[in-house]
Amino acid sequence: MWSVFKRNAIKVYNKNIRIPTCIDISKQVKHALQNNLPIVALESTIITHGMPYPKNLMCAQEVESVVRENGATPATIAILGGRIKVGLSTSQLTELADTEKKKPIKTSRRDFGYVLANKLNGGTTVAGTLIVAKEVGIEVFGTGGLGGVHRDAAVTFDISADLIELGNSPVAVVSSGVKSILDIPKTLEYLETQGVFVATFGKDKAFPAFYCRTSNCDAPYNVTSAFEAANIIRNHFNLGLKSGLLFAVPVLEEFAMDPQKMDKIIEQALLSANKKDISGKEITPYLLSEISKITQGSSLETNIALIKNNAKVATNIAVELTKLKRESNGNTRVPGKYVSTDIGNKPRSVLKRLWDKLRRRKSILAEERRELMATGGGPPKPPASRQPEFDNLIPHLNFETNVDDDFEGINLKNNAQGTSALKKPHVYKENDGLNELKKARLQLIKREEAQMEELHMIRMKEAQYRREAAKFLMMQEEKKK
Numbered sequence: 001m002w003s004v005f006k007r008n009a010i011k012v013y014n015k016n017i018r019i020p021t022c023i024d025i026s027k028q029v030k031h032a033l034q035n036n037l038p039i040v041a042l043e044s045t046i047i048t049h050g051m052p053y054p055k056n057l058m059c060a061q062e063v064e065s066v067v068r069e070n071g072a073t074p075a076t077i078a079i080l081g082g083r084i085k086v087g088l089s090t091s092q093l094t095e096l097a098d099t100e101k102k103k104p105i106k107t108s109r110r111d112f113g114y115v116l117a118n119k120l121n122g123g124t125t126v127a128g129t130l131i132v133a134k135e136v137g138i139e140v141f142g143t144g145g146l147g148g149v150h151r152d153a154a155v156t157f158d159i160s161a162d163l164i165e166l167g168n169s170p171v172a173v174v175s176s177g178v179k180s181i182l183d184i185p186k187t188l189e190y191l192e193t194q195g196v197f198v199a200t201f202g203k204d205k206a207f208p209a210f211y212c213r214t215s216n217c218d219a220p221y222n223v224t225s226a227f228e229a230a231n232i233i234r235n236h237f238n239l240g241l242k243s244g245l246l247f248a249v250p251v252l253e254e255f256a257m258d259p260q261k262m263d264k265i266i267e268q269a270l271l272s273a274n275k276k277d278i279s280g281k282e283i284t285p286y287l288l289s290e291i292s293k294i295t296q297g298s299s300l301e302t303n304i305a306l307i308k309n310n311a312k313v314a315t316n317i318a319v320e321l322t323k324l325k326r327e328s329n330g331n332t333r334v335p336g337k338y339v340s341t342d343i344g345n346k347p348r349s350v351l352k353r354l355w356d357k358l359r360r361r362k363s364i365l366a367e368e369r370r371e372l373m374a375t376g377g378g379p380p381k382p383p384a385s386r387q388p389e390f391d392n393l394i395p396h397l398n399f400e401t402n403v404d405d406d407f408e409g410i411n412l413k414n415n416a417q418g419t420s421a422l423k424k425p426h427v428y429k430e431n432d433g434l435n436e437l438k439k440a441r442l443q444l445i446k447r448e449e450a451q452m453e454e455l456h457m458i459r460m461k462e463a464q465y466r467r468e469a470a471k472f473l474m475m476q477e478e479k480k481k
Ligand SMILES: O=c1[nH]cc([C@@H]2O[C@H](COP(=O)(O)O)[C@@H](O)[C@H]2O)c(=O)[nH]1
Pocket: 043, 045, 046, 049, 050, 124, 125, 126, 127, 144, 145, 146, 147, 148, 159, 160, 161, 162, 280, 281, 282, 283, 284, 288, 303
């Protein structure tokens, strides 16, 4: 997919993602990315333009704690001094939150170039955060409210870039829907056009309106658990869909505001914005602060409560998603040294040792296999000693099995059954009146099939190591230059 960033210098992280040079990733986030641990992206316009200092700083810190307590790494995304940061230290968060000192820019897609070129600070909107999350491979993002289609969009054309970005980012966003300062039906319509999956997270389909638990609209879908959400995300991504997903979480009952009262307050705030001729990117921050004034701060409390709750839901989803991914690619039992994402940082000598070990193992198995073929149906010989790191790994890996010959050029189609065992696994019935010789033969074939799978696995690993080693050498060469 087209990317806004140039990638002239390369760092290799999880999934061999090439990170643009203008992005700095904190140690914790880097560690989580490299080890496939759950991560939750957090935006920073909430901090810079969503609430006043020091409440904004406290809120940002509390939200990060919620993520940590629930088992994921928080990755607050922002711009400091023209560098994009993924994961902020306390002092960086403080610098960003103290908006009077270095006035940060509300940064959406169109603003990045300017903020980076002028070495400014920036609070990334949902759109801005999605761009960065997608670049570094973070799949779950928790926030307060999403931008949307403004009520008078037919005249002003004011449609938040958040919606377009969500249509182009394979990231799951957890928010409390959109504020009723926006046109909710049109926002949902627009999301549909963009191919964004939308579901409420809770007991029904009533789409939440930020401060209020319901709007007059229903979401197309409803999920009731983090696992259900993660499963949808996993399938959405597996299909290679490039659009995002939105899970709308109603604010907790005890913090919810009355929809009718809120409507009046919003009308009042909109009128005031109109009088002052406020428009474009200024409108959301202005309305938020006006609403907070009118409600004497209670809207701000609701805002903070819902952001924290969304962070918790996002974390639970990220944790479930990580589990699902591990189960499907077998990483649960794969020893760290064989995980491809871990290879990028290994010195060549270590790569070589691993490679040699794989080759040795492969030739032992090939030898055993040849012996098996030569027994002509006699009693099985004791199998080669088991190696748990392979044996544990194999059943958990979804690898392609429709190959015709193995690495040594032995045609797997010519096994004892005369067909490819790998293409179509046989089902053997142990007690169906076979004589001893036949039983022994079947046992052999069963073992052989298991070993062929193992061989295939090893072959794939070898190819992977070869690629990684080549890449490593190239990197060494580049360093020398
Ligand atoms: O309650 C809030 N809703 C939305 C925002 C921010 O406003 C942005 C949308 O701005 P606009 O409508 O200008 O695109 C969102 O991405 C988010 O960062 C916020 O701070 N607080």
